[in-house]
Amino acid sequence: MKKEINVANQPWLGFSRIIQITVDGIRYRLFRASVTVAVIAVAVAFLMNILSESLIKRSVARDTRDRIHEMRLILDWSSRLTTPGNPESVLREVARSTPGGPIYQEVAGMAGLDEATMTAFHQKCSQGNSYLDFFANLDYAKRRNLIHTATGIGIFRRLQTPNGMEQFTKSLADIHSIRFTTSLDDLNTFLTDWGKLQVQLQAVVAARAKAVAQIRQQLAGKPITDALADATGSFGDTVRQAGFVFDGETVAPLVASQAQAELDVKRLQESMDSNACKQLIAQRANVLPADVNVIMMWKYLGNAKFATRYLERMKQENEKAIAYEQKMKNAPPKAEGETKATIDDTEQGTRLNVAGLVPERLVELAEARDMQASLLRAERLTVGAGLGFMGLGERLAWLLFVSLLVCGIGIANAMLMTVTERFTEIATLKCLGALDGFIMLMFVLESSFLGVVGGVIGAILGALIGLSRMLAAFGLNFAGAIPATDIVVAVFASVAMGMLLAGIAAVLPSFKAARLAPMEAMRIE
Amino acid sequence: MAENTAPQTTDGEGRVIIRTVGLKKSYIMKDVVTEALRGVNMEIFTGEFISVMGPSGSGKSTFFNMIGALDSPTTGRVFIDEVDVAQLTAEELAYLRCHKIGYIFQSYNLIKYMTALENVTTPMAFGGVQPDQARERGMDLLDLVGLKERWHHRPIEMSGGQQQRVAIARSLANNPSVLLCDEPTANLDLHTGQDILNILRKLNKEKGVTIICATHDHRMMDICDRLMWIRDGQIDRIARRDEVHVEVGGIGGMDE
Ligand SMILES: Nc1ncnc2c1ncn2[C@@H]1O[C@H](COP(=O)(O)OP(=O)(O)OP(=O)(O)O)[C@@H](O)[C@H]1O
Ligand SMILES: [Mg+2]
Numbered sequence: 001m002k003k004e005i006n007v008a009n010q011p012w013l014g015f016s017r018i019i020q021i022t023v024d025g026i027r028y029r030l031f032r033a034s035v036t037v038a039v040i041a042v043a044v045a046f047l048m049n050i051l052s053e054s055l056i057k058r059s060v061a062r063d064t065r066d067r068i069h070e071m072r073l074i075l076d077w078s079s080r081l082t083t084p085g086n087p088e089s090v091l092r093e094v095a096r097s098t099p100g101g102p103i104y105q106e107v108a109g110m111a112g113l114d115e116a117t118m119t120a121f122h123q124k125c126s127q128g129n130s131y132l133d134f135f136a137n138l139d140y141a142k143r144r145n146l147i148h149t150a151t152g153i154g155i156f157r158r159l160q161t162p163n164g165m166e167q168f169t170k171s172l173a174d175i176h177s178i179r180f181t182t183s184l185d186d187l188n189t190f191l192t193d194w195g196k197l198q199v200q201l202q203a204v205v206a207a208r209a210k211a212v213a214q215i216r217q218q219l220a221g222k223p224i225t226d227a228l229a230d231a232t233g234s235f236g237d238t239v240r241q242a243g244f245v246f247d248g249e250t251v252a253p254l255v256a257s258q259a260q261a262e263l264d265v266k267r268l269q270e271s272m273d274s275n276a277c278k279q280l281i282a283q284r285a286n287v288l289p290a291d292v293n294v295i296m297m298w299k300y301l302g303n304a305k306f307a308t309r310y311l312e313r314m315k316q317e318n319e320k321a322i323a324y325e326q327k328m329k330n331a332p333p334k335a336e337g338e339t340k341a342t343i344d345d346t347e348q349g350t351r352l353n354v355a356g357l358v359p360e361r362l363v364e365l366a367e368a369r370d371m372q373a374s375l376l377r378a379e380r381l382t383v384g385a386g387l388g389f390m391g392l393g394e395r396l397a398w399l400l401f402v403s404l405l406v407c408g409i410g411i412a413n414a415m416l417m418t419v420t421e422r423f424t425e426i427a428t429l430k431c432l433g434a435l436d437g438f439i440m441l442m443f444v445l446e447s448s449f450l451g452v453v454g455g456v457i458g459a460i461l462g463a464l465i466g467l468s469r470m471l472a473a474f475g476l477n478f479a480g481a482i483p484a485t486d487i488v489v490a491v492f493a494s495v496a497m498g499m500l501l502a503g504i505a506a507v508l509p510s511f512k513a514a515r516l517a518p519m520e521a522m523r524i525e
Numbered sequence: 526m527a528e529n530t531a532p533q534t535t536d537g538e539g540r541v542i543i544r545t546v547g548l549k550k551s552y553i554m555k556d557v558v559t560e561a562l563r564g565v566n567m568e569i570f571t572g573e574f575i576s577v578m579g580p581s582g583s584g585k586s587t588f589f590n591m592i593g594a595l596d597s598p599t600t601g602r603v604f605i606d607e608v609d610v611a612q613l614t615a616e617e618l619a620y621l622r623c624h625k626i627g628y629i630f631q632s633y634n635l636i637k638y639m640t641a642l643e644n645v646t647t648p649m650a651f652g653g654v655q656p657d658q659a660r661e662r663g664m665d666l667l668d669l670v671g672l673k674e675r676w677h678h679r680p681i682e683m684s685g686g687q688q689q690r691v692a693i694a695r696s697l698a699n700n701p702s703v704l705l706c707d708e709p710t711a712n713l714d715l716h717t718g719q720d721i722l723n724i725l726r727k728l729n730k731e732k733g734v735t736i737i738c739a740t741h742d743h744r745m746m747d748i749c750d751r752l753m754w755i756r757d758g759q760i761d762r763i764a765r766r767d768e769v770h771v772e773v774g775g776i777g778g779m780d781e
Contacts, residue, residue, distance in 0.1 A: 010619035011653045021647075028638025030677075361654070428634040431595055433623020433651040436615055518622075519596035 013438050022446045032421075033450060036414045040454025043410035044498040045485040047464025050403045050468075054396040055486045056470040061382035061459065063481040068375055073251070074258035077231075078224050081215050081239065084208035087201035088132075088153045089213035094122055094204075095129030097420070106245040110207035111200070116127060127190055131155070134181045145171040156170025156194045159187070205517065211242040228259035264365055267353050268301070269294055271310075274317045276352035280310060298366045307362040311354065320349030365392050374475045381473060408501050411454075415447045415505035419513070420524075426513045427522035444503050455495035463491055541607070542703060542735050543569040543592050548601035550587050550758075561587040563758040564601070570728040571702075572733040574726070574746045579755035585739040586631055586707055590753065592737070593626055593705045594618055605703075623652045627696035631707040631739075633688045635680040641667060641675040641691045648698040669724060671717070685712040693721060697728075704728065706738040710745075722748060 010102070026033050085093070097103035099122060108118040135143060135155055146168050150158040158164035172180060218238045219227055227235045231252045239246045271277045275289055281300045282289040301307045331418060426439055465483070467487075471479065513521045548565040551558050561584045569575060569592075573672035578587050590596040591603055594610045603610045605621065613621065622628075635644050642663045649659040667673050670690035680688050689712050696704060706725070726748045728734045739743060746752065752769055754761040 008620050009614075009616040009649070010623060013651060015654075016648050017656070024643070025638050405670075424634070425636060428636060429592075429620070429647075431622055431628055431630075431634070432648040433619050433699075435619050438651075517596050519590045 010433060010435055017375065018445065019437065022442050022449070023105075025442075026446060026449065029418075030416065036450050037454040037457070038420055039414040040411050040451055040498050040502060041458035043407040044455045044494050045462035045465070046458075047400075047403045047407040047497065048459045048490065048494045050396070050462075052399050052463045052466030053470055054400060054467065055483050055490060056474075056481075057382050057396065059483040059486070060378055060470075060474055060478050060481045063478065064375055064378045066381060068379060069256075070254065071372060071375065072191045073254055074225070074228065074262060077228060077246075077251075077255050080244070081228075082212060082224055084205050084212050087198060087205060089127050090201050090204050090208075091125050091153070092132070094125040098452065102245040102247070106243070107204055109245070110211060110243045111204045112207075113200075121197075121200055124190070124193065128153075128156070128194075129313055130181050130199065131187070131190070138178070142175060153198075156191060160191055160194065163177075164389050165191075185350040207243070211244060214242040215239065225259050225262050228255055229263055231256035231259065259354030261365060261368060264361065265369070267357070268297070268362065268365065271314050271317075271352055272297065274314070274352065276350075277313050277316050279309065280313050281426045283358070291344065298369050301362045301366040304359060304363050304371065307366070308359040311357060311359050311362060314352050314354050317349045318352045318354055321351045322349075324348050336524075371477055374477045378474050378478065404497075407497070411451065411498065411501040412505035415450075415502050416509055418447070419443055419506055419509040423513050423521050423524045426510070427518040430514070430518040430521065440507065440510050443506045447502040447506035448499050452495060452501035454502070455498025458498065459491045461496040462494070463487055511517070535629055540571045542569045542571045542573075542605070543737075544607075545592060546602045547694070548588075548591055548603065549599050550584075550591060551599050561758050562591070562598075565755075565758075565760055567753070567760065567763075569735065569737060571735055572729070573751065574729045574736045574749045575738070575753060576749040577737065577739045577753050577755060578702040578741070579739075579761070583755045584688050584758040585755055587758075589628075589705050589737070589739060593628055594621055595628070604647045619651075623648055624699045625678060627698070627701035627704045629689075629692050629696045629704070629706040629709045631711070632691040633680070635688055635691060635695075637680055638675045639680055641672060641683070641694075644680070644691055645695045648695060652699045654699075663694075663698070665693070666697055669679075669697075670694045671720065686714070689713065690717070690721070693724075700732075701734065702733045703737070706736065706740075708739055708741070710740065710742045719740065719744070729753050743765070 010325070093103055094107055104118070104122065107121075108115075113121060122518070132152070132155070135147060138146070147155050147158055147164070148167070150164075159168055160239075162510065169184065172178070172184075190287075215238065218235070230236070231239070231246075232248065236248055236252045236256075237245060240248075272292070272294060278289040278292040281292045281296050284300055285292070285296050287296075301310060429439060430436075467482070470482075513524065516524075545565050545567045548562055548567075549560070550562040551560045553559075565588060577588065579585055587596075591598050592605075594603070594605065594613070597611070605625075610618075636647065639647065642660070645663040645666055646654075646656075646659040649662065651657070654662070664673060666674060667676050670693055672687060672690055674692070675683065675687065678687075680691070683691070689709065693706075695707060696706075704725070709725070710721055713721060722742075722744055725736055725738070729736050729748075738749070746766065746769065747757055749766055752764060753763045
């Protein structure tokens with residue numbers, strides 16, 4: 001039978017025509033589209049804000065840890081050179097040292113251990129340390145069940161007794177929620193050797209005590225900080241001779257400069273004893289001289305002009321004090337009552353040690369103090385960063401997840417609205433011969449386009465907000481710690497995220513509508 | 526019933542182009558079931574001009590959607606050119622709707638963000654016609670319905686009658702073999718309505734387009750070959766025009 005209607009397959013529409021129809025549609029619904037874009041932008045901005053802040057916090061946390069470690073070098077060395085420590089602290093120190101590292105070599109050298117003994121010693125210490133960590137991380141009840149009230153290396157002593165060991169093994173078997181770090185056999189061998197290890201530890205402590213005594217002798221009552229200021233010079237040699245591994249190239253200059261800074265800071269802070277100095281700051285800060293404190297002083301010294309003025313005042317005070325002392329020495333002694341009447345406060349001055357101080361040094365110290373303060377603040381603000389997902393910290397990772405959810409739901413909702421509004425249009429296009437694929441492509445293109453526009457706006461906005469917020473929190477000192485590449489990657493990721501979510505959110509409803517017969521689609525509310 | 530209005534009425538050719546068998550359609554809304562069509566058996570022949578009449582809500586539009594392959598029947602079957610519509614793939618259905626059937630909807634269903642010309646050329650674009658050619662043909666069609674000057678207007682900027690004429694122009698975009706018109710003259714004044722009727726008649730006579738037309742317009746009775754009355758989703762009566770004119774007094778009550 002001859003057919004008048006020859007059914008064939010509908011051809012695909014040209015891609016440019018699809019884009020043209022899509023763009024026409026967007027232009028016609030410009031207001032609606034811009035609302036959708038705004039919703040997407042807000043969602044992506046939220047995501048991007050959290051992401052950029054997390055990234056900055058992570059990087060700042062890393063930076064801070066390193067810098068704080070460096071900042072505390074002087075404290076480290078002050079205590080190392082003055083106290084020998086105890087077996088437990090030595091055990092922990094050795095366990096944390098890397099083979100071949102300074103501490104490792106120092107211990108080996110001082111105690112006179114050969115390489116094989118040292119390796120075994122280091123290994124034993126690490127094992128012991130892991131046991132101590134295990135017990136330290138337990139909560140109180142479990143700990144008491146296992147080892148009663150023993151702490152530190154007292155734990156090993158307790159476990160060596162038959163009673164203590166029996167209680168430990170029984171409780172360990174009862175409490176299913178904890179897993180011991182090693183097998184019980186390993187623990188037993190460790191405990192058998194514990195006496196020997198303890199002797200070794202004691203030997204290290206003794207060797208250290210000897211070295212410390214040597215240092216003390218050299219100091220002859222001088223504070224350790226004063227001596228360390230000369231760490232690059234002869235005192236450095238003394239330290240090395242005593243058996244400490246004290247690198248003259250890398251560590252000594254840092255320690256020396258930190259010691260010097262500490263001394264200078266002390267000298268400057270002594271100027272707070274002088275009313276004349278306080279007055280200078282009081283004028284500037286518009287407070288009473290009595291209310292001036294160290295914090296104000298450091299703020300004042302941050303400015304080069306003021307620092308010059310301040311140093312000048314300090315010198316005047318010092319000279320005045322010297323002159324006054326001279327005068328008092330020469331003047332004939334007076335009766336009690338008389339002295340009080342003639343002493344003029346402004347004449348007396350205050351002895352201040354200004355030797356070698358220049359205004360630039362004052363500014364430098366003020367800035368260093370500022371930096372230290374911001375480091376400590378940054379450390380507080382980034383607690384927990386470095387753990388959890390991507391090293392973002394558990395809280396931030398969770399926040400990121402939530403913001404992702406909010407972003408997804410926001411975009412999905414906006415897209416669902418725009419598609420469902422247009423079921424009639426979908427139905428009409430189908431009546432005119434549009435393929436299902438065309439309709440879906442049209443919607444996916446449109447929403448991806450809106451997603452990209454909203455995503456770009458949102459990502460830039462979010463990154464800017466995050467950046468400025470973090471800069472405000474950490475201060476400009478950390479501008480260098482901002483992970484630029486990470487943030488750029490994050491911007492692209494959020495744009496892609498916005499586009500993808502928008503695309504997916506459009507696929508589902510348009511797929512649903514496109515598959516239906518045209519009039520069925522028309523009937524969907 | 527369909528058998529008694531024999532093929533001889535239709536230019537002697539008499540091939541069935543659309544056939545429905547036991548066509549039923551019910552709309553289910555929550556608990557309420559509306560039976561819009563209750564078993565329609567009908568044959569439409571090539572080159573025929575058939576008017577479908579019936580009171581409002583009788584199921585005319587539903588019937589159109591079924592035979593135009595725009596909706597799926599609850600039960601029963603629709604054959605277009607002896608091919609069961611239910612057997613066609615999505616691509617074939619799209620081809621059918623694009624090239625072979627022209628639709629004029631009761632509610633126009635123009636695309637809101639397209640100009641009159643774009644509305645007319647969209648089916649051509651779907652059909653693979655080149656843009657330049659489509660433009661030219663679109664302007665000709667708009668000229669045909671008297672809207673040449675308004676080609677750049679959006680539906681919102683046009684009156685109901687003008688929109689209806691754009692819908693008519695669009696239905697003719699790909700030279701369809703079958704034209705389904707749901708009240709094509711409802712919103713037009715006498716004069717313009719007459720113009721449209723003339724166009725339809727010309728298409729039918731000169732190009733042999735099969736025209737199925739739902740209407741309340743009495744003038745349609747003068748140009749159609751057959752009339753079909755629907756009442757409550759069932760065929761009430763089918764008659765040739767000459768038969769109707771004989772008993773013209775009798776149908777006054779039937780229509781409307
Ligand atoms: N989407 C729908 N949902 C539920 N019922 C519907 C729907 N569309 C139509 N109906 C019902 O189906 C019946 C037939 O409707 P249809 O639109 O076919 O009538 P019609 O003959 O075209 O009327 P008119 O002359 O007013 O256009 C009516 O009773 C109507 O209420
Ligand atoms: Mg109707």
